[in-house]
Amino acid sequence: MKTALRIVTRMLPAYGVFPLVFSFIFNCLVYSGSRMIAGGWYHHNIETELDRSLPFVPQFLVVYFGCYLFWAVNYILIARQERHRVYQFFAGDFLSRCICLVFFLVYPTTNTRPVITDAGLWNQAALWLYSVDAADNLFPSIHCLVSWFCYLGIRGNQKVPVWYQRVSMVIAVLVFVSTLLTKQHVIADVAGGIVLAELCFCIGRKTELYRIYEKFGSRIEQKILEFTEG
Structure with a gap:
């Protein structure tokens, strides 16, 4: 355990470890927990005629699944920033999941997925995805939320090359498209x-809310330092 933490703290400053790890854990709790609670409740279908007119393009699953790597890379980059920037970002990130949880429980939504009868790698991949990921917890889209956070968190950061900032924006937009064309x-x-x-990122940056998060995170940070240096 100590060796693993030492490796992590070589990649990240100690103050970035807790926010990054907790972000992942809390995201899983919100997504899975709300499904356990509201899975059997009535779900509203808010798709429009425009949604129904969009084609089903299962090849976009490459982007849909590939974005997990994008998230990991960018969230690590964000966790390596200056201390106050890290806590501002992850305070906004935490707030966003709290709001998602409220929506998932108060106004659960669903959509109509295509009936897939054809064989083929991509169609089978889509069928597998549909089998493990029920059509719920849709509004707001966490896939799109996290992807846009990945761009916002490094936008304007002088330590991140401008070309990668632009690539991150493009990848985020492709993720948006992938969620629509895979009918997720x-x-x-x-x-x-x-x-x-955008809203939660702004709150994290423009208010003092992040200091509450930082106060708690600092205690964990101290424990990490004591453990790895002991």
């Missing part, structure tokens, strides 16, 4: 994820 989400879900990311 509808347009309202995408818009909700983007707006929520």
Whole structure:
């Protein structure tokens, strides 16, 4: 355990370890926990005619699944920033998941997935995805929320090359498209994820809310330092 933590703290400053790890854990708790609670409740279908007119393109699963690597890379980059920037970002990130949890419980949504009868690698991959990921917890889209956070968190950071900032924005937009063309989400879900990311990122940066998060995180940081140096 100590060796693993020492390796992590070589990649990240000690103050970035807790926010990064807790972000992942809390995201899983929100997504899985809300499904356990509200899975059997009535779900609203908010798809529009425009949503129904969009084609099903299962090849976009490459982007849909590939974005997990994108998230990991960018969240690590964000956790390596200056201390106050790290806590500002992850305070906003935490707030966004709290709001997602409220929506998932108060206004659960669903959509209509395509009936897939054809064989083929991509169609089979889509069927597998549908079998393990129920059509719920859709609004706002966490896929889109996190992808846009990945861009916001490094935007304007002089330590991150401008070309990578632009690539991150493009990847985020491709993720938006992938959620629509794989029929995992509808347009309202995408818009909700983007707006929520912008709102919570702004709250993290423009208010003192992050200091509460930092106060708690600092205690964990001290424990990490004592453990790795002991």
